[in-house]
Amino acid sequence: MTLLELKDISYKVTGKEILSGLSLSIGTGEVHALLGTNGTGKSTLAYLVMGCEGYRPSSGEIMFAGELINSLKIHERAKLGITMAWQEPVRFEGIAVRDYLVLKDKNIDPAHYLEMVGLHSELYLHRMVDKSLSGGERKRIELASILALSPKLAILDEPDSGIDMLSTQDIVNVISAFKNNSASVLLITHREEIVLIADKASQICNGRVVCSGDPEKVAEYYKARKCLVCDGEVCAYV
Amino acid sequence: MSDLDALMKAFGEAGGDKAILENNEIAHLVASGHKLLSMKSVGGLEVDAKETLTGISVRVTVKEVVRIKNPAHLCFGVLHNKGTQRIKMDVKLEKDSSAHFIAHCIFPKAEKIRHIMDAVVEVGEGAEMRYSETHFHGLYGGIEVVPKSVVTVARNGRYFTDFTLTTGRVGKLDIDYSVEAGENAVTELTARVFGHANDAIKIKEKVVLAGENSRGLIKTRVALEDEAEAEVTGITEGNAAGARGHVDCMEIVKDNAVAKAIPIVNVTNPLAKVTHEAAIGSVDKRQMETLMAHGLTPEEAVDVIVKGILK
Numbered sequence: 001m002t003l004l005e006l007k008d009i010s011y012k013v014t015g016k017e018i019l020s021g022l023s024l025s026i027g028t029g030e031v032h033a034l035l036g037t038n039g040t041g042k043s044t045l046a047y048l049v050m051g052c053e054g055y056r057p058s059s060g061e062i063m064f065a066g067e068l069i070n071s072l073k074i075h076e077r078a079k080l081g082i083t084m085a086w087q088e089p090v091r092f093e094g095i096a097v098r099d100y101l102v103l104k105d106k107n108i109d110p111a112h113y114l115e116m117v118g119l120h121s122e123l124y125l126h127r128m129v130d131k132s133l134s135g136g137e138r139k140r141i142e143l144a145s146i147l148a149l150s151p152k153l154a155i156l157d158e159p160d161s162g163i164d165m166l167s168t169q170d171i172v173n174v175i176s177a178f179k180n181n182s183a184s185v186l187l188i189t190h191r192e193e194i195v196l197i198a199d200k201a202s203q204i205c206n207g208r209v210v211c212s213g214d215p216e217k218v219a220e221y222y223k224a225r226k227c228l229v230c231d232g233e234v235c236a237y238v
Numbered sequence: 239m240s241d242l243d244a245l246m247k248a249f250g251e252a253g254g255d256k257a258i259l260e261n262n263e264i265a266h267l268v269a270s271g272h273k274l275l276s277m278k279s280v281g282g283l284e285v286d287a288k289e290t291l292t293g294i295s296v297r298v299t300v301k302e303v304v305r306i307k308n309p310a311h312l313c314f315g316v317l318h319n320k321g322t323q324r325i326k327m328d329v330k331l332e333k334d335s336s337a338h339f340i341a342h343c344i345f346p347k348a349e350k351i352r353h354i355m356d357a358v359v360e361v362g363e364g365a366e367m368r369y370s371e372t373h374f375h376g377l378y379g380g381i382e383v384v385p386k387s388v389v390t391v392a393r394n395g396r397y398f399t400d401f402t403l404t405t406g407r408v409g410k411l412d413i414d415y416s417v418e419a420g421e422n423a424v425t426e427l428t429a430r431v432f433g434h435a436n437d438a439i440k441i442k443e444k445v446v447l448a449g450e451n452s453r454g455l456i457k458t459r460v461a462l463e464d465e466a467e468a469e470v471t472g473i474t475e476g477n478a479a480g481a482r483g484h485v486d487c488m489e490i491v492k493d494n495a496v497a498k499a500i501p502i503v504n505v506t507n508p509l510a511k512v513t514h515e516a517a518i519g520s521v522d523k524r525q526m527e528t529l530m531a532h533g534l535t536p537e538e539a540v541d542v543i544v545k546g547i548l549k
Contacts, residue, residue, distance in 0.1 A: 074530040090524045094546030
């Protein structure tokens, strides 16, 4: 059953087309990896699905669980079950990790979610979600907070960037946890070993999906650094 | 109800722990308006307090090498809706002593009240003083708070102060703190204020790093809404080799509020270093989006962010 469906999405900024007739669908409980070189529109797509300020499709439809959500604001989409972990999570002064994890639901056990992302709860629960955390620690805490929300769709924008290679297994565990919860994941990544745990993958090139299907094949396509659809003429970034 | 009971009732309603008055191991001083209501000292802490025509005069001495175990509580307030309370404080921490003072300033019905504090503080060699001041004001905004302190911190001394006014209306606030730090001395001044309606906030804090390797931090957090106005001046002077200072001011502005930050850094010794950062503006967009993606409404998100910076 389709949970998220993007129909012919275009998005322009000051006349420049960032996304161009992009279509993509993600089923319930599906982990869908999104590949593409820098500047091809992956994060823009994530912001459009989340409904960030200034990110509304110039044309096309974003359907979530059968509902058109183009005009909904972020918190309205969050209430439907969409959430997102940004590539570089912001810091919050004066908010303890414990409080951050229970922002929406005071009844969850924050320690459990910290352990799920490979952090020892006793060392982190009382720390602040501020500049005192390293980039990798902050990312893990963000992932824990997203897990704690039990979303229907989690958008993970490069969850592996800034996290040491040895900890890739932690990211894999997080994605598996979403899957076990029957949540769908839109996963933006550059790492092949992360792509391979997805159920499906798509490559974006120049603002549109140029290849979609088996993650292994899409990863091969990505590694070849040559867009067969555009044949190097349109894909300025490939 | 006696004045003491009334003040302690207001103190309890503001979140204070009334049991501190009963505890023989905790020093306290309670004054309402011009009247001294209760006082208790502990070993090594000398307190000489007098009623004056306009308020209270207090002289506090922490004797050499004495470390006061529990924080000493100073509870000042005016329970009436009008009046003036002038507190004069002389505090001296002798060599290698330490103490933590917690001041509770309570004005629950303030309609036309002036609370003036003039403090002179001497932190002796190797001594450490912490001073936390929390205000509980009512909802009328008819209060003027004018705290002024001149502090000297001797060699290897440490001085930390934390001013919080985040409950009720601010009214008119005019802080003027000045600290001179000697060799290897450390000083940190923190202020957190939440202004509403037509509150007028003026904060001036100055740290002079006079001694070699002295350290200073001025940290100010202000949130403003409605028509409130704030002007924050953080001054740090680096006048000795190895001195390090930083001024960190953040002001969040909502509605028609107006904020101004004036960081002044002045270095007269080439081996000293002073830095500053000031951020004024509406609530950070990315922080808002992140919290909204967690399911919070925009109003809830602003509340969480503002409470965080004022914590």
